[in-house]
Amino acid sequence: MIINKLLIRLSFIVLLCLFAYDGGAQTVYKTVNDIPNPKVDRTGSVSNPDGILSEPETDSLNRLLTQLEQKQGVETAVVVIHNFNTDQDDFNFAVNLFKLWGIGRKKANNGLLLLVATDRKAYRFITGYGLEGLLPDADLKLIGEHQMVPAFKQGNYGEGVVNAITTISNYLNQPANHKELADLLAKSKQKIAWQLPAAISGLLIIILIWVLRVINKRKAITHKIKQAKKLSAYDIIATVIGVILFLGIIAIVIISGLNKFAWFKALPVQNVPWLVYDVSALIILTKYLGNLGIIRRQHQDDFNFNEAEKSYLKATWWCIVFSPPVIIVLLIEYIRLRNSAKRFTAIADAAGKSMIRVDRDVNREGKPYLSPGQRTEEKLDVYCYDIWVSASNDKEFKVIQNQGSSFGSHDVCPQCGFKTLKKAETEVLVHPTHTKEGEGKKVRHCEQCDYEELIKMVVIATLSQSNSSSSSDSGSSSSSDSGSYGGGDTGGGGAGGTW
Template sequence: MSLKKIIICLLFFLLPGTSFSYAQQHAYTIDQFPDPKATGNNYVSNPDGVLSSAAVDSLNTTIATLEGKTKIEIAVAVVSNFEENEDPYNFALNLFRKWGVGKSKANNGLLLFIATDRKQYRFITGYGLEGLLPDAALKRIGDHYFIPAFRAGNYGYGTNQALQTIASYLEQPANRKELEQLLGEDKKESYPWIPVIAINALVIGLFALTLRDIKKKTPRVTKEKAKHAVVYDKANGIGCGGLILLIIALVVILGFGTVSSWFKEHNIFNVALVLYVFLSFILLFRYLNSLSAIRKANVDDLSFNTAVQTLNQGAKWYLIGSPLILLVLIIEGNRQKKSAGRFKPLVDSQNMEMSRVDRNKNKNGTPYLSKGQQKEEKLGVNTYDIWISKNEQKVLGYPGAQYSSFDLCPECNFRTFSHQKTVPVINPTYQKEGEGKKVRICENCGYEELIKMIVLPILSTRDKDSGSSGSSDSSSSDSGSWGGGETGGGGAGGNW
């Protein structure tokens, strides 16, 4: 045996793994096949380098030009081999569906799949192109351009010639008209924008009049908020916050670019109904805001009830704009019924009718309320009615909005004893723990009840770089992702 043959045999036995890896071609699965949109290769997936860089650039230019003229999406997938148990048709069909080649609804996608080791090619067309590109036509194009070029190893040339032929065919005037119908471009002028604008302007006008009426009955208040209004403020804040989040979610999901198309897909009644529902929430929040303003402007509960009754006299026709207000009217009606007996005049020990002090004029209750009672009112725990006659006075307390947030103080016996809270004794730093105590404190007399001492953890810095910039979607299909098209399996294939 010659020295050359001995060396070859030694290399074969010493480096079997390396020799085998070069001999074997990778058999791609659907999940392993690189999407050209995700890898930045535009339209051509060429993982094994079957096509030269120049051929890939030429194909990308051809496809981009065709898409600019016809809006058709074309994907080209060229590979040496794919998973053994799959046939070219099923593999290409599943690849088309995974990528979603073509525009959504128009389904105007075309996939060309080529496997050089198996010497097979396959076209897959979307639903919308099955009439424009029949299977028989694709078969003729493939046999005419692919077979001779591929047998000679000219994969880029054969592929480009076939796509140029398809592009020329689709750009013919008769086919362009059919493509425009496929994309729905012939319906641009058919949408009745004027009736839609007129009807929605009428809806907006009615709501504007309602909001104006509510505004007239809403008092102006100072920036300092009364504790009594906390219920209305919370309801208004939660409702407005929820509506804003809903609007943001809809904008994110639908996207700004699809708003016009949404209008076109719905009739005039549906568009007006959506606007009505949206404005009904706005009207509800404006009504709650008005109740909150009335509450803040009236420390006196009787004056507040009177002002609410004045507002609600016109609320019956508010219900036309927002039926949701009915729920608030029922709640307010029940509250006023329960408190009706509270404002009936009392009599003193001489059976003389007593007068009720107007708390709008005497807001702090001096000299009738003690400092503890004044503190309870300031905290929103209790509300006091003051009744006076020539020789007597009576003070009656009623639970306020913050009644459940405090307990009776064991020292001063007023309901100003806070629930458990943490008070720092030694503030923590970024290097050292701190010290604190869990206590209950009376907001009136300052009595403090120690529950336990605790350790306050070291301060931690937040990661400023935790946020990542999101990639923006592009309306053009030359980057980002395909349009979400679907296929019924139409197309053609062959061998060479």
């Protein structure tokens, strides 16, 4: 009985020790993203997540840092933790933390960071670009060795940090530093003139609307499109650019919204007109190509399309001023028009007289000159045919074959002889299930005749169960609000030491 009681007591003591050990486990911060930002948490300028500093020490430090910013114009952050990732040294960790939070004001770069890692027995000062002259590395090293190290050795971390910040405040308050501090404050308070960029951006938007209206009128629709024709290359390219532009804008808005629009806040106001110009240029390019697509679908006859396009290009070439990519379209179309000019030069009949070309916008089916197979080839854009009729003898005509834009999409059918044989495709004969395979055949069909070419029989795999429980654990990208401080930057100036 006594032994049992002793065992119970020993077990109880061991459990208490285990709980005590687990409760005393110290947090090791893997990345700078894990350090709480005091500005975001609205706790002042001191990050003390491990409770190393007492509450009175934290309050005293926050008052000192507020005075340092208000009187000397130095935005300071103090971080006191047990430890961080052992794979990183204190310098790189502190610099990355400084840049992540953006300590200091933009342009002034008047930020100061003090990082203390008690388990490492290391500290590190990091200064912004604007403070490198006021707080040289050597002076910060002396402050650390004389004001912090002695107190840290005794475990008085709050006392050491308060002494260091007080010394820095007194040092900056010296008359010799007043002028440089005043210039620094002037930079931090300097207001960016937004009126001119806003006016230029507004003017660009007005010009965009005007350009879109003008080029839309210049496409000169002479008649309604009588026959539905598949989208041309102009339509496809315009659609791709438009979709990319739209999705890009949506993505930027969503990502910026998740980051509290930090990207927009960080964008220099003088760069806004350039952003508006770039977006406007893409919109104009999209509309320009879209109009060419409409002109193309208006005219089945290639000669009529070329003439309409020439008129459009001549009336809208100036768009390159507002959308430089349009010049690429102009060059490509100029080369195409020059290369196709010979195609429309009149040919001679048997009597040596010039023949008349049939207008395919008027005679769309090419009757009675084209066979049904040739017309199918035209509908597939494999070939396009120019029809020339003698002016003196209407029974004499010539049909000239030209490669179409989809020439490689079909092959010659061995049965009818037209280039209307589709590429191989799989037809399902028996549909697969979740437990049984299906059957199919890989065949080629002719779009003119009933010819079918069997390539091989195929087995279709069973249906897979859809995994609806797939979790997209994207992980929490804990990015601190880089706008919580002023957006300052650093070149890595400062000093560090150990005790």
